[in-house]
Amino acid sequence: MSLSPSPVSSTPDTPDHPGSPDPTRRFALACVGFLAVAVGVYLVFVTTEAGQRIENAALHASSLRQDSVRADSLAYLNQVSIVTFVVAMTAIALVGLLRRRAGLGVLAVGVMGSAALTAQALKVLLPRPELLEGPAWLLRNSFPSGTATVAASIGIAALMVVPDRLRWLTLVAAAALAAVIGQATQVTGWHRASDVLGGVALAAAFGCIGLLALTRIGYVQPSAVGRVNPRVFSALMIVVAGSIALGIFLVAALLVFPLLRAPGDADSVFLHTASNLVTFGLSTVVIAAFAWVIQPYTLGTSEAATAEEVVESPAMPPEELVDAAIDPE
Numbered sequence: 001m002s003l004s005p006s007p008v009s010s011t012p013d014t015p016d017h018p019g020s021p022d023p024t025r026r027f028a029l030a031c032v033g034f035l036a037v038a039v040g041v042y043l044v045f046v047t048t049e050a051g052q053r054i055e056n057a058a059l060h061a062s063s064l065r066q067d068s069v070r071a072d073s074l075a076y077l078n079q080v081s082i083v084t085f086v087v088a089m090t091a092i093a094l095v096g097l098l099r100r101r102a103g104l105g106v107l108a109v110g111v112m113g114s115a116a117l118t119a120q121a122l123k124v125l126l127p128r129p130e131l132l133e134g135p136a137w138l139l140r141n142s143f144p145s146g147t148a149t150v151a152a153s154i155g156i157a158a159l160m161v162v163p164d165r166l167r168w169l170t171l172v173a174a175a176a177l178a179a180v181i182g183q184a185t186q187v188t189g190w191h192r193a194s195d196v197l198g199g200v201a202l203a204a205a206f207g208c209i210g211l212l213a214l215t216r217i218g219y220v221q222p223s224a225v226g227r228v229n230p231r232v233f234s235a236l237m238i239v240v241a242g243s244i245a246l247g248i249f250l251v252a253a254l255l256v257f258p259l260l261r262a263p264g265d266a267d268s269v270f271l272h273t274a275s276n277l278v279t280f281g282l283s284t285v286v287i288a289a290f291a292w293v294i295q296p297y298t299l300g301t302s303e304a305a306t307a308e309e310v311v312e313s314p315a316m317p318p319e320e321l322v323d324a325a326i327d328p329e
Contacts, residue, residue, distance in 0.1 A: 021296055023220045024212065030293045031208035034286070037201040038144065042126065045194035046143050049131040054271060055192040056138055061272035062189035073184035080147050080181060085116070088154045095161045096300065104219070104300030107210050108157035112150075115206040119149035119199055144198035145191040151181035152203035152287065159291055160207065164226035164298050167291060171228055175236060175287040179280045186276050193275040200283045204290045214299055223298035228291055236288050240281040247277035 045051035062070075089109045096105020128141035155174025162170045182196035214220050254270045 027211040034205035058271040061268035073187035101300035111210040145195035148199035152178040152200040156207040243281035247274040250274040
C-alpha cells in the first residue's frame with residue numbers, strides 16, 4: 001500500500017458519492033418530463049374539440065393584428081432561416097473546438113439537427129383530427145413549430161457547449177430567443193401556442209438525449225462553477241410569473257365580464273393575447289429547466305482529464321509561489 005500523499009482535488013464529489021446527483025437518472029427523468037410536455041400539449045390542444053376551438057379562435061385573431069405589429073414579428077422570424085441555422089451550428093462546433101471539446105461541439109450540433117428534422121417529420125406524420133369546420137388555413141396541422149424548435153435548439157446547444165461560468169448569461173439569451181421567436185410565430189399567424197410549446201419541449205428532450213450519450217461515454221463530470229446564480233433564476237421566474245399571470249387574468253376577465261365579448265371577434269383577440277403571454281412564460285420555463293438540469297456538471301470532459309487538470313493546478317501552491325505572492329519583488 002502506498003503512503004504517498006495524493007493530489008488534493010478541488011472538484012466536488014463524483015456522482016458515485018451520496019452527496020452528488022446521479023447524472024443518468026437526472027437526465028433520463030428530464031427527458032421523460034420534456035417529452036411528456038410535448039405529448040400532453042398535443043393530446044389536449046390538437047386531438048380534442050375544446051382544445052382546437054380555443055386555439056383556432058386565437059389563431060384567427062392573428063389576422064386582426066395591426067399590419068405594423070405583424071411586420072415587426074415577421075422581421076424577427078426572417079432571422080431564423082436555413083442560413084442562420086447553419087451559421088449557428090458552425091459557431092456551436094467552433095466553441096467546442098476552441099474549448100478542446102470538439103466531440104461535445106459535434107454532439108450539440110447533432111442535437112440541433114435531430115430536433116429540427118424531427119419537428120418537420122412530426123408535422124407531416126402527426127394527424128390533426130377534423131373536429132371543427134372552417135377554412136383550410138385555420139384547420140391545417142402545424143404541430144410542432146419547426147421555427148420554435150430551431151430557436152430553442154440553438155439555445156439548448158449553446159448551454160451545452162459554453163464554459164460553465166457563462167451558463168447564466170447563455171440562459172438569459174437562450175430563454176429570450178425561444179420566447180420571442182415563439183411569440184412571433186403566433187403574432188404572424190404561423191403557429192398556435194401548442195405548436196410553440198411542443199417545439200421548445202422537443203428541443204429540450206433532444207438535449208437530454210445528448211446528455212445521456214455523454215454520460216454513457218463518461219464525459220459528464222461534477223462541476224462547482226456551472227451553477228446559475230439563484231438571482232438569475234429568480235429574475236427569470238418573476239418574468240415568467242408576470243407573463244403567465246397576465247395571460248390568466250385576460251382569460252378570467254373574458255369569462256367574468258360577458259360584455260367584453262360583445263364586439264365582433266373580441267373573444268378571439270383576448271385569447272390570442274393571453275396565449276402569447278402564457279407561451280412566452282412557459283417557453284422560458286422549459287429553457288430554464290434544461291439549464292437547471294445540467295448546472296451541477298461540466299460536459300465534454302472525462303474523469304481522467306479532470307484529474308489531470310487537478311494535478312496540474314494543485315489546490316495547495318508550493319512554498320515558492322506563496323513567497324512570491326507575499327513579496328513579488
